[in-house]
Amino acid sequence: MGDQRKAQLRSQLRTKRRALSDAERENLGGMIAAQVCQLALFNRARHIAVYLPQDGEVPTGGLVHAARSRGKHLYLPVLAPGQLLRFARWERHTPLSLNRYGIPEPVPGRSQGFPRRRLDLVLMPLVGFDEDGNRLGMGGGFYDRSFAYRCRGGFARPHLLGLAFDCQRCDALPSESWDVPLDAIVTESAMIRPRLAG
Numbered sequence: 010m011g012d013q014r015k016a017q018l019r020s021q022l023r024t025k026r027r028a029l030s031d032a033e034r035e036n037l038g039g040m041i042a043a044q045v046c047q048l049a050l051f052n053r054a055r056h057i058a059v060y061l062p063q064d065g066e067v068p069t070g071g072l073v074h075a076a077r078s079r080g081k082h083l084y085l086p087v088l089a090p091g092q093l094l095r096f097a098r099w100e101r102h103t104p105l106s107l108n109r110y111g112i113p114e115p116v117p118g119r120s121q122g123f124p125r126r127r128l129d130l131v132l133m134p135l136v137g138f139d140e141d142g143n144r145l146g147m148g149g150g151f152y153d154r155s156f157a158y159r160c161r162g163g164f165a166r167p168h169l170l171g172l173a174f175d176c177q178r179c180d181a182l183p184s185e186s187w188d189v190p191l192d193a194i195v196t197e198s199a200m201i202r203p204r205l206a207g
Contacts, residue, residue, distance in 0.1 A: 018145065018179070022137045025176045026065040034174075038068035040197040041172055045132070046075050048193075048200075050168055054129035058084045058096050058167070061113050066134040067172040077101075084123050086151070087114045094155040096123050125155060128167035133191065135171045142190040142203035143182040144171055156189045168192045175199070 029037070045051050057076055059069050076083055084096040088108050097103075097115035105113040133152060137145035146152060156169065171194040184190065193202040 015145065015148070019136050019148065022145070022177050022179075023064060026136075026174060029065065029174065029176075034065065035068055037174055037197040039071055041067055041195050042069075042071035042075065044195050044200055045072055045170070045172070048170075048195075050130060050170070050193075051076075052079075054081060054168075056082050056084065056123065056127060056129045056167075058086065058128050058131040059099070060086060060132065060134050062134065063112055067174065069132065069172070072132065084128065085114055087117070087122075088151070092149060092151055092154055094125075094151050096125060096128060097121065098123060126158070126166060131156075131167045131169050133169055133171050135173050135177065135191075135194075137177050137179045137182060138171055138173050138191070138194045138201075139179045139182045140201055140203065141181075141184075142171075142192065142194065142201070143184045143188065144191050144194075145179070145182055150187070153187055153189045157187065160189055170195065 051057075059073060059076075060066070062068050073083065083099045085099040086094040087097050089095040098121050099115060104116045106116050108114050133144070135144045135146055156167075159169075169189065169191045171191045173194055173196050175196045175198055178196070190203070193200065195201075
């Protein structure tokens, strides 16, 4: 799939995602959170990276509440040099500031970073997905670069779990050599587990 086709697909899928009303998005997000909370992977995890939804992405408030009520440690992505992400501890009163994309992230120097390889679970936003666990993101490649080491063999952590609405499903997304596949995707109606046993 060429860059132009990917850009067209991103535009179409983002339009579909944004077409959901706030009430629909919250309702479907609650259904997605309920499914994630049933996963042994979520229940076993102690260190979980989440995201703050933008542009109509799946809400994460229910999962944040569930994780905190169970004593789990939460982390937010922070833009780092080299188009990478680092992950900073996110507590209830952690100060946030907007990065260059207008996304809130922990204030640099005010929150402790955490090694990517020690995360147990990363809850990831996406624009589109297919049944094989391929993910279409916003095009910056931040997540792919940050977790590229998982494709070099022997690294199971962290597990990568995509959160999406059914309307973001695609028939097939070709994978590039640098793409890092998801272990599973959860939507309001399905749990797709191409690389996750159990």
